[in-house]
Amino acid sequence: MPPHPETWLQPRPEGLFCLPGGFFIDATRAVDRAIITHGHADHARPGHQHVLASVETLAIMRSRMGEGRAGITQQALAIGEVLRIGDVDVSLVPAGHVLGSCQVVMEYQGSRAVVSGDYKRRADPTCAPFTPVVCDVFVTEATFGLPVFRHPDTDKEIAKLLHSMTVFPERPHLIGAYGLGKSQRVIALLRASGYDAPIYLHGALAKLCTLYGELGINLGDLRPATVADKSALRGAVVLAPPSAVADRWARRLDDPVVAVASGWMRVRQRAKASGVELPLIISDHADWDELLATVIDVQAPEIWVTHGNETALIYQLGLMGRRGRALSLIGYGDEGDDT
Amino acid sequence: MKPFADLLERLLYTQGRNAKIALLADYFATRPDPERGYALAAIAGKLDFPGAKPAVLRALVATRADPELFALSYDYVGDLAEAIALIWPKAEVESPPELPSVVDQLRRTPREAIPALIATWLDASDVSTRIALIKLITGGLRVGASLRLAKLALAQRFGVEVDAIEEIWHGLLPPYPTLFDWLERRTARPDPGTTPVFRPPMLAHPIEDTDRAGLDWSAYRAEWKWDGIRVQLVATPGGKRLYSRGADDISASFPEILAAMEFNAVLDGELLVIRDGVVAPFADLQQRLNRKIVSAKARAEYPVAVRLYDMLFDGAADLRGLPFDQRRARLEAWFAATTPARMDISPQIDFETEADLAGLRASARDDGIEGLMLKAAASPYLAGRPKGYWWKWKRDPLSLDCVLMYAQRGHGRRSSFYSDYTFGVWTEEGRLVPIGKAYSGYTDAELLVLDKWIRSHTTATYGPVREVEPGIVLEIGFDAAQRSSRHKSGIALRFPRILRLRLDKPVAEADRLETATRLIGAAAV
Ligand SMILES: [Zn+2]
Ligand SMILES: [Zn+2]
Numbered sequence: 001m002p003p004h005p006e007t008w009l010q011p012r013p014e015g016l017f018c019l020p021g022g023f024f025i026d027a028t029r030a031v032d033r034a035i036i037t038h039g040h041a042d043h044a045r046p047g048h049q050h051v052l053a054s055v056e057t058l059a060i061m062r063s064r065m066g067e068g069r070a071g072i073t074q075q076a077l078a079i080g081e082v083l084r085i086g087d088v089d090v091s092l093v094p095a096g097h098v099l100g101s102c103q104v105v106m107e108y109q110g111s112r113a114v115v116s117g118d119y120k121r122r123a124d125p126t127c128a129p130f131t132p133v134v135c136d137v138f139v140t141e142a143t144f145g146l147p148v149f150r151h152p153d154t155d156k157e158i159a160k161l162l163h164s165m166t167v168f169p170e171r172p173h174l175i176g177a178y179g180l181g182k183s184q185r186v187i188a189l190l191r192a193s194g195y196d197a198p199i200y201l202h203g204a205l206a207k208l209c210t211l212y213g214e215l216g217i218n219l220g221d222l223r224p225a226t227v228a229d230k231s232a233l234r235g236a237v238v239l240a241p242p243s244a245v246a247d248r249w250a251r252r253l254d255d256p257v258v259a260v261a262s263g264w265m266r267v268r269q270r271a272k273a274s275g276v277e278l279p280l281i282i283s284d285h286a287d288w289d290e291l292l293a294t295v296i297d298v299q300a301p302e303i304w305v306t307h308g309n310e311t312a313l314i315y316q317l318g319l320m321g322r323r324g325r326a327l328s329l330i331g332y333g334d335e336g337d338d339t
Numbered sequence: 340m341k342p343f344a345d346l347l348e349r350l351l352y353t354q355g356r357n358a359k360i361a362l363l364a365d366y367f368a369t370r371p372d373p374e375r376g377y378a379l380a381a382i383a384g385k386l387d388f389p390g391a392k393p394a395v396l397r398a399l400v401a402t403r404a405d406p407e408l409f410a411l412s413y414d415y416v417g418d419l420a421e422a423i424a425l426i427w428p429k430a431e432v433e434s435p436p437e438l439p440s441v442v443d444q445l446r447r448t449p450r451e452a453i454p455a456l457i458a459t460w461l462d463a464s465d466v467s468t469r470i471a472l473i474k475l476i477t478g479g480l481r482v483g484a485s486l487r488l489a490k491l492a493l494a495q496r497f498g499v500e501v502d503a504i505e506e507i508w509h510g511l512l513p514p515y516p517t518l519f520d521w522l523e524r525r526t527a528r529p530d531p532g533t534t535p536v537f538r539p540p541m542l543a544h545p546i547e548d549t550d551r552a553g554l555d556w557s558a559y560r561a562e563w564k565w566d567g568i569r570v571q572l573v574a575t576p577g578g579k580r581l582y583s584r585g586a587d588d589i590s591a592s593f594p595e596i597l598a599a600m601e602f603n604a605v606l607d608g609e610l611l612v613i614r615d616g617v618v619a620p621f622a623d624l625q626q627r628l629n630r631k632i633v634s635a636k637a638r639a640e641y642p643v644a645v646r647l648y649d650m651l652f653d654g655a656a657d658l659r660g661l662p663f664d665q666r667r668a669r670l671e672a673w674f675a676a677t678t679p680a681r682m683d684i685s686p687q688i689d690f691e692t693e694a695d696l697a698g699l700r701a702s703a704r705d706d707g708i709e710g711l712m713l714k715a716a717a718s719p720y721l722a723g724r725p726k727g728y729w730w731k732w733k734r735d736p737l738s739l740d741c742v743l744m745y746a747q748r749g750h751g752r753r754s755s756f757y758s759d760y761t762f763g764v765w766t767e768e769g770r771l772v773p774i775g776k777a778y779s780g781y782t783d784a785e786l787l788v789l790d791k792w793i794r795s796h797t798t799a800t801y802g803p804v805r806e807v808e809p810g811i812v813l814e815i816g817f818d819a820a821q822r823s824s825r826h827k828s829g830i831a832l833r834f835p836r837i838l839r840l841r842l843d844k845p846v847a848e849a850d851r852l853e854t855a856t857r858l859i860g861a862a863a864v
Pocket of ligand 2: 042
């Protein structure tokens, strides 16, 4: 009988550790061997000796951390290719979260565990879609693990933004969006809707947008907001990290409509508390329905939850006849790239 | 229902007053009758559906969601209507009901059938419509300030004075067909008849040094400015009402005043807690405000009375066009003849020169006095704040030198500035204890200095709040200090504001708690 994944995949202070492979997944401190699911700062930390990840994730890590800090040695693994590490067969499949994001599939003596990293199930023009893999244990996130989180259609949210731009044609629309993934997705969605005017960027977003371009994601005419004069920004779309939206940086804009693109915008009091005038419910994480659909798709009898609102999800898993287990890993959850 | 729900959602996220008025105006101009009338009634809190209380909604959501999951969700969201709206299963086909049909059906449906009715509506609606529906049904839409904004929006959109709406408002009934007929010039303004409606009050300007310099003092009458709340007493053959300055009907909170209104007149005065002829501090009156049911104990402990200072109607006679002196004579004669219980007349102060009044203003230390009122002898009673007729001459504030402790970002145009400040004073043990918050009083230049300093001297952050090192002294002005069990310091300041930044002053020399405590009871001079 194949060994239960409990016996060979263990939560440790540094993150999840695969014993027969000798590696961590998304280690939160510097370790010898790490497999990285995606480039967000809470999952991709600097200072590891050997890093294995998708080509795009490695490029994103180098761009954000600099060559040396993104792993002393870097090894790319192509989607679907199987690599034996120690006694474990490892492969990467798309997670649909941000460009390059992958689930880590591990097989050991006939037992299979999948670590999702962060993921979503909706279409995203900037990355490959989530692929469900049938397994014995599925390790999931639960950022939006409450049934009140049901993200609306992304198209409707983009339509809301475009409508606001016709109601306030003179005012710049300042959109707070995470630097990796969300910004590029919002830009790509705007482009797909036919918006082809220049889009202005906060300095912190420029490098990653350029990198996306190099990796084949065309985002159209992008310009720095910092050097643009006020009149050029009238009626324009400006993107900045969420923290900059309420910061001194935003004072360069004349009476902006402040928008934030995030799944958290679903809850009104939370949106209002952040001073947002136009909340855009656009998320790169699975909502409640997507979490439950994924549990069914991967057919795993046992689900481990790394971080997020796990109480409700684990309760619901019980109702669905699955065993839920909270790993309560410390160090994930804040995408960490905007502060 | 969808357009009304969209309006509510946009109002929620819109910061500026003018922008909110624009949204409301657009809604009233574009939506049909009777929908807009019911929307106005909902904003006014005039729709009541006894069969639909929050408990009904709680029971209903248990039929659509697991109770455990709902409890966790409600705990997270914090608002019942929103938690229900969000957890409710997604509509297969969205076809939300129209607002008039919601009102109509809720009124006609027997109580036991109401939950099923609400469920069919929620099943057919999107999230924001569900939130609006639940708030409408359970009476959760009443938001104090928004009714006034709605009236301003109507006035602006249809080109009438907002006071012309206020004057008839309390005689109107939802969905206000006569109001919209008049606004759209199909009929004359509805006549309130003998309904005890509210009349917009005459307000005073704060007097500045430059105003005083040019004043002909012989043309003015002086009274004390009482520290209570301004009220309008309306008693007609059609009924009796007590209104606040903002046109809220506060009759239910003050039944003993209503009982004393056995006359036919409209009077202007100050509502006060008075014990043995002495006006109690404003904090005592606060114990009586915003209460729907008043206990006998509260009535005995905080006895209220009205100090009258003007007369708008004597019976059916409208006195508002008469000069102040003539109205005052009518008031005094009427009072002598009527002798209503729980009322007296605010005395006029004898004076000849500005110096007489300045001396009185400086020496009055009573709790109940905020300063002086100056009223032109010839002034008619005009709605609003006409310049040159009535002046208020407040006492100089009390002040304390306090240390900045916490800062929070403001709203709207101030949302990128740390503009809300918590300040404290030193205890005997040399610790800082917070004694108040201020959001105003500083200049734009001072705001920039504070904002910059706060960002570079933060010692901890708690969500939107920054804790700063003790390094800035603020001179805080306030109208009075009151004992408070809700504050750790045991003291609460009335109307605190920043008088100036004391960058010259070392924090160690800021005031001590014992100094602040000694000011309790002393009103500003
Ligand atoms: Zn992520
Ligand atoms: Zn994450």
